[in-house]
Amino acid sequence: MASAADKLHYDNYAFSTDRESSVERIFTEENRLSTSKKLTKKSVHEELTDASFDMVSNSIDRNKENELDSCAKTSIENTGSSKKQSESPRRENFALFDAEILEDKEYRQRIKNRIKHMIPRERNYDTHHLSTILRVYLKKELVLSTFTSVRAKNEKVPLKDTHFYKCLLSVHTRVLGENMSEQKFRVHLKASLNSAKDWDGGRAFRRG
Incomplete structure (x- = not known):
C-alpha cells in the first residue's frame, strides 16, 4: 500500500508531466503558428514577387513593342527618305x-x-x-x-x-x-x- 509520501511524490510527478505536456503542446502550437505565419508571409512574398515580376515583364513587353513600333516607323520613314533622296x-x-x-x-x-x-x-x-x-x-x-x-x-x-x-x-x-x-x-x-x-x-x- 502506497504511503502518503509516495502518493505526494506521484502527484507531483503527474503534475510535472502534465505541465511538461502542456508546455510541449503550447510550444508545438507556437511552432505551428510561427510556421504558418512564415508560410503565409512566404506565400504573400511570392505573390508580391510574382506580381512584381509580371509588372516588370509586362513593362519589358510594352517597351519591346514600342521599340518594334519605333523600328517599324523608322524603317518606313527611311524607306520614304531613300526614295525621295533617289x-x-x-x-x-x-x-x-x-x-x-x-x-x-x-x-x-x-x-x-x-x-x-x-x-x-x-x-x-x-x-x-x-x-x-x-x-x-x-x-x-x-x-x-x-x-x-x-x-x-x-x-x-x-x-x-x-x-x-x-x-x-x-x-x-x-x-x-x-x-x-x-x-x-x-x-x-x-x-x-x-x-x-x-x-x-x-x-x-x-x-x-
Missing part, C-alpha cells in the same frame, strides 16, 4: 518615284498625308503654297528640264499626266473643298512651275 534631275528617277506612288498604296498614302499637312486652311491658298509643296518632291533642275503643267512643250512632259499630280489634286480638292477646283489648281501649278527658276535662291542670284 530623286535627281533625271527623268528615269522621277519615273521610279511616280511608279512607286501607283504601285505602293502605303507609300502613296504617306505622300498624301504629308501634302495634306502642308496645305494652309486658315488663309487663302496662293501659288507659293503649292511651290513649297513641289519643292519637297521635285528638284529645281528636274522641273526646269522636264515638266510643263498641262501641255507638252519641246521635250518637256505635262506634270498632269503623272500619278504625283493626281495625289496633289485629290488632296487639295478634298482639303480645300469648294475653294479649289482642278481648273484653279492648274492655274497655281502653271505659275509654280514657271517660277521654278526662282527656287533655291535663284531670284536673289539674278538680282545680285
Whole structure:
C-alpha cells in the first residue's frame, strides 16, 4: 500500500508531466503558428514577387513593342527618305518615284498625308503654297528640264499626266473643298512651275 509520501511524490510527478505536456503542446502550437505565419508571409512574398515580376515583364513587353513600333516607323520613314533622296534631275528617277506612288498604296498614302499637312486652311491658298509643296518632291533642275503643267512643250512632259499630280489634286480638292477646283489648281501649278527658276535662291542670284 502506497504511503502518503509516495502518493505526494506521484502527484507531483503527474503534475510535472502534465505541465511538461502542456508546455510541449503550447510550444508545438507556437511552432505551428510561427510556421504558418512564415508560410503565409512566404506565400504573400511570392505573390508580391510574382506580381512584381509580371509588372516588370509586362513593362519589358510594352517597351519591346514600342521599340518594334519605333523600328517599324523608322524603317518606313527611311524607306520614304531613300526614295525621295533617289530623286535627281533625271527623268528615269522621277519615273521610279511616280511608279512607286501607283504601285505602293502605303507609300502613296504617306505622300498624301504629308501634302495634306502642308496645305494652309486658315488663309487663302496662293501659288507659293503649292511651290513649297513641289519643292519637297521635285528638284529645281528636274522641273526646269522636264515638266510643263498641262501641255507638252519641246521635250518637256505635262506634270498632269503623272500619278504625283493626281495625289496633289485629290488632296487639295478634298482639303480645300469648294475653294479649289482642278481648273484653279492648274492655274497655281502653271505659275509654280514657271517660277521654278526662282527656287533655291535663284531670284536673289539674278538680282545680285
